Amino acid sequence: MARSATTSDVFNAIAEAQRRQIIDLLSHGERSVNDVAAALGIRQPQASKHLRVLKEVDLVSVRGSGQQRLYRLNGEGLKPIHDWTMTFEHFWEESFDRLDEYLKQIQSKEKKND
Amino acid sequence: MTETNKPDVDVMDRQLVITRVFDAPRDLVWKAWTEPDRLALWWGPKGFKLMVAGLDLRPGGVFHYGMRTANGQEMWGKFVYVEVVAPERIVLISSFSDAAGNxxxxxxxxxxxxxxxxxxxxxxxxGKTTLILRGGPHNATAEERKTFEDAKTNVQMGFKGTFDQLDEYLASAR
Incomplete structure (x- = not known):
């Protein structure tokens, strides 16, 4: 399946530092495009562009509120990133927790059988 | 340090290193890594049931596994063993795969x-075993290396708080 890199891949979407800043900002609550632009010190069209990329990969959703459109972080959209971190450091750490348990169990069993 | 050593240091920097101490003799930790029935009991992401399709412990041999969630979603992956030195060292290449092992x-x-x-x-x-696991991209393109690097950076760059929040969100959404 051919996929366009930035628009459909969550990881590419967050590879850009300003977009990561936007995610952090939105984790504190809904913001308008002007709020985002002001917080990051960038121009409004630039902020719109970043928000569009984040929206395309479902990291943010938008709702109209009067004249304003408010952007918010979409937790479900972040899940692939979360799962990804689980696959590496966290993944191994978690497996090793279970290995630790397993080794304790098997050793206490062997002692009982002696 | 000689000139030829420099690229190695660079490669080392790109690796992920995990160290753990287990209160168990090394032979037992080795068995847990190399016997399919034991491996299936601890290895894999949380919430998945591990299915071992095959484990052939020798250089060039393959450990092929599937992971199934409670709602029936499946993911496959494999290890290709590069080096096997019982009971102290295993080098393996891990990747995602399909059910046929591609x-x-x-x-x-x-x-x-x-x-x-x-x-x-x-x-x-x-009587305690220290485990060190190092991982890094293999045969990767510049873009793939960058993705690996960026992902490491993302975790270090304050995403931790976002993930904690996401954990809470996912827990409440369940």
Missing amino acids: ITRHPMSAAWPLEVMNTLTLTEHD
Whole structure:
């Protein structure tokens, strides 16, 4: 399946530092495009562009509120990133927790059988 | 340090290193890594049931496994063993795969390295085993290396708080 890199891949979407800043900002609550632009010190069209990329990969959703459109972080959209971190450091750490348990169990069993 | 050593240091910097001490003799930790029935009891992501399709522990041999969630979603992956030195060292290449064992892309990221080289070393002191696992991209393109690097950086760059929040969100959404 051919996929366009930035628009459909969550990881590419967050590879850009300003977009990561936007995610952090939105984790504190809904913001308008002007709020985002002001917080990051960038121009409004630039902020719109970043928000569009984040929206395309479902990291943010938008709702109209009067004249304003408010952007918010979409937790479900972040899940692939979360799962990804689980696959590496966290993944191994978690497996090793279970290995630790397993080794304790098997050793206490062997002692009982002696 | 000679000039030829420099690229190695660079490669080392790109690796992920995990160290753990287990209160068990090395032989037992080795068995847990190399016997399919034991491996199935601890290895894999949380919430998945591990299915071992095959484990052939020798250089060039393959450990092929599937992971199934409670709602029936399946993911496959494999290790290709590069070096097996019982009971102290295993070098293996890990990748995602399909049910037939063909290497596939990361299910969530098109730019993730197809192959990750992992080196496991086990040492024993006073009945306890120290495990060191090193992992880094293998045969990767510049873009794949960058994805691996960026992902490491993302975790370090304050995403931790976002993930904690996401954990809470996912827990409440369940």
